[in-house]
Structure formats: structure tokens, C-alpha cells
Amino acid sequence: MTQTTLRQHLHASNTDRDLLMLLEDIATACRMIADRVRHGAFAGVLGAAETENVQGETQKELDVISDEIFQEIVGGNPNLAALVSEEVDEVNWRKQAPQAGDFVVYYDPLDGSSNLDVNLSVGTIFSIVRLKEAVPTEASAVQIKGTEQIAAGYAIYGPSTGLVVTVGQGVVGFTHHPGSGEFLLTQPAMSIPEQTQEFAINASRYDLWEAPVRRYIDDCLRGANGRRGKKFNMRWCASMVADVHRILTRGGVFLYPKDSGNAGQGGKLRLMYEANPMGMLVEQAGGAASTGTGRIMDVAPTGHHQRVSVILGSRDEVAEIERYYTE
Ligand code: AHG
Ligand code: MN
Ligand code: MN
Numbered sequence: 001m002t003q004t005t006l007r008q009h010l011h012a013s014n015t016d017r018d019l020l021m022l023l024e025d026i027a028t029a030c031r032m033i034a035d036r037v038r039h040g041a042f043a044g045v046l047g048a049a050e051t052e053n054v055q056g057e058t059q060k061e062l063d064v065i066s067d068e069i070f071q072e073i074v075g076g077n078p079n080l081a082a083l084v085s086e087e088v089d090e091v092n093w094r095k096q097a098p099q100a101g102d103f104v105v106y107y108d109p110l111d112g113s114s115n116l117d118v119n120l121s122v123g124t125i126f127s128i129v130r131l132k133e134a135v136p137t138e139a140s141a142v143q144i145k146g147t148e149q150i151a152a153g154y155a156i157y158g159p160s161t162g163l164v165v166t167v168g169q170g171v172v173g174f175t176h177h178p179g180s181g182e183f184l185l186t187q188p189a190m191s192i193p194e195q196t197q198e199f200a201i202n203a204s205r206y207d208l209w210e211a212p213v214r215r216y217i218d219d220c221l222r223g224a225n226g227r228r229g230k231k232f233n234m235r236w237c238a239s240m241v242a243d244v245h246r247i248l249t250r251g252g253v254f255l256y257p258k259d260s261g262n263a264g265q266g267g268k269l270r271l272m273y274e275a276n277p278m279g280m281l282v283e284q285a286g287g288a289a290s291t292g293t294g295r296i297m298d299v300a301p302t303g304h305h306q307r308v309s310v311i312l313g314s315r316d317e318v319a320e321i322e323r324y325y326t327e
Contacts, residue, residue, distance in 0.1 A: 004185040006163065006174055015167050018079045019151060022103055022128065027163055027183055029073040030124050030155035031176065033066045033109065037122060037157045062116055063087055066109035066124065079103055081131055084142055084304045086273055091304060093137045100133045104142050106273040106304070111154070112239025121158035123241025127277035128152065142272075142304050146297030152277035154241050164190065164248065166284040171248060192287035193251035196314035198233040200243045201255040208259035212292065212324040240269065244278050244312070248285055253313035253321070257292060267307040271299060275310045288318035292325045 004012075006027055010020045067087040075083060081098035082091050084106040095102060108125040115122050128151040135141035153165035161176035163183045173187030199220055206214065223231040235252070237243045243254045258267040269275050279289030279296040289296040289312035299308055311321050 003177075006165075006183040006185075009172060009174075009185050010167070013167070013169055018101075018103075019128070019167065022074070022077050022079065022105070023151065023153075023165065023167075025074045025077050026070075026105070026126055026153075027155075029070045030163060031161070031181065031183075032069045032073065033124055034155065034157050034161040034176065036062065036065055036069070037110075037116070040116075040119065061113075063110045063113050070107060070109050070124070074105060074107075077103070080105065081135075082137075082142055083107070084272060085109060086270060086305075089305070091137075091139050091142050096137070098131055098135050098137065098141070100131055102131045104129050104131065104144065106142075106276070108270070108273045111241045111274070112237065115237070115239050115242075121156055121237065121239055121242040121245075123154045123156040123239065123245075125154045125241060125273055125277050126152065127273055127280070139304060143301040145300060146271070146276035146279055149276060149280050149297070152280040154244070154277070154281075156241050156245050158242065158245075162186075162245070164245065164281065166281050168280075168284065171281055171285040173248075190248045190285050192247060192282065192285045192314055194286070194315045196251040196253055196317050197230055198235060198250075198252035199255065199317075200235045200237070200247075200252060201257075202236055202238070203234075205259055205261060208261040209257065210259060212321075212327070213255065213257050213259070215327075216321055216324045240274060240278065244281065247287070247313045248281065251314045253311070253317040255321070256310045258309035262307070265307045267309040269307060269310045271296075271301055271306045271308040272304050275299075275308050278310075278312060282312045286315060287313050288315045290318050290322055292322060 080094045081102035082093050082104045086108045106127040112122040129144045129148045151167045156162045163174040171190040174183035175186040177184045219227045220232040256269050262268045275296050282289045291309040
């Protein structure tokens, strides 16, 4: 049996050389982050910021360590105009005079980090756009719509380390092979079933939800005897990477809607490095990604840390939830 590496797969699918190189740099950063995550308590990096390790040294939070790794590895890419990280307020410009064709990478270095203390899956999410023209090094220059993404993906640090990528030709999954250090192709065509009987939402926010979300979840919980006429299962990982990975594997729907607790900020999840990349992956796998009232990737960004309402997964189910919003 032959094995396909990430590089071989990208080359075989005619990925532009510069993009291939950038994706390889991102994969390297993710392997290094995986290594740090894997060391867990031994590295003294669990828990809140500025904890002490066994030697009594002050440790940085793993979110920050992951961000530094990403900056060091991906920041060295010669075609990179800027990095936009969840952990850094300002845009990290890597070029004085960004040109047409240069890349901007938006990323969440460690997603689901509240799960670290309990040893559950976390991940790294990334979104890539290419500048259409030379731009000034101002924050407004990286407020680029999700429809402009040329690639997106995530690494998942679970029982195994996985890398899931789209370059706009479907969604492919790789698994880290510890012996060789390579990501090897394991899921050549990830696709989301159109229908589902499984939802993911933080139900502790029930009292904060808008009426359409409340009605939708109530109807799911009524099961076979309710409006939906079928029984639903529920999952919530509190790690978007893990929830989306499950949906890309077996279908389902994920909701982190705008509610009265987060409405002031427009929602909880971030548009540029959570909702857009996951939206592109889900659409590329045959699913849908909506705010409840429109396509996520059509949202015109007004800031690079902007938040948004997120409903994504199996296509028919997302359409059904959109109907609840119009009723
Ligand atoms: P992050 O760890 O990058 O801040 O993101 C956490 C996000 C997302 O991964 C997850 O779906 C959601 O926050 C969990 O929120 P709750 O704690 O409200 O469940
Ligand atoms: Mn996150
Ligand atoms: Mn994060």
C-alpha cells in the first residue's frame, strides 16, 4: 500500500506552489503545538496563565505558547503579508509594503483551551486569503470577506493528531504519523450527510437564546412526537474543532448563536479565525454555514476580531433552523 503525504497530495491536486509551502509551514507549526499539548502537565502548562511548573518556573499559558510557535514558524514564510491571531490585538504585519498575491493568515492558535485541564481535544484553526492588490499596513486592509478564502483548515489534538484542509476542492483529512513525522492522507473526501439527528449547543444558555433557537431546540427535544418527527441525540465538546470534526465525520449541526448574553458583541465565536474557516470547510464538505439569517462567508467584516452568530453542519438541518428564524 502506498501512503500519500500532505505535500504529495497538495502537489497532485495542482495546489499553487506558494500556497503549498504556506500550508506546509502551518502543518509544521501544528506539529510543534501538538508536541507541547501532548506534554500536558509535565510541561506545567495546564491551567490558568502564569502557573508554576515543578521547577518553580513561571509558565506561560498554552494559548500564548501556541501563538508564539505559530508566529515563529508561519511568520517566516516569504509570501506572508500579515498574521491575525486570536491572541494578539493588533495585526502582525510581516511586510512593510504588502503586494498583490501576498497571503494573510487568520488563526486561533489553540481552540477549546478550557478543555486542556480535563485532557480533552483541542485544536488550531486557520484561514488563508491572498491580497488582490498592494495595501497599506492598516487594520482595515485585513477585513476581508470569507468568500475570498483560498484555503482553510484545522489541526485537532485528540487521541491522534489530525489535519483537515480545504483549498476549495473538497475537504481532505490527514493523520499525523509519529514515526515519520508526516501528515498522511487518511480521509480523501470528507462529506457531511445532508440530514442529521444530532445537535450541538451549550444548552446552559437556554434562558439567553432568541425565540427561534429556543423553539428549534424544544422541537428537537420533543423527538418523534414533536414537529420534527424524529429523535435527536446531543453532543457539546466546548471545543469547536472537536465539534466540527465530528460533524465532518458523521454529520450533525453546531450552534453558537447570538443570544442576550453576547448580543452586545454580536455573538461569541470569531468571524475571521473561527466562523469563516469552519464555514468554508463545512460548505466544501456539502454542508451549510449560516448566521441564522444569512451565509457566514457573506458577512462583511468590520473588525478582525469581530464576533458572529454561528449555525453550521448538515445542509437540510441548517436550512430548517433558518426557517425557524423567518417564522
Ligand atoms: P477558545 O478556546 O479559542 O477561546 O474558543 C472556545 C470556543 C469554541 O471552541 C467552543 O465551541 C466555545 O468557545 C465553547 O463555549 P462555552 O464555554 O460557552 O461552551
Ligand atoms: Mn476558539
Ligand atoms: Mn483560542
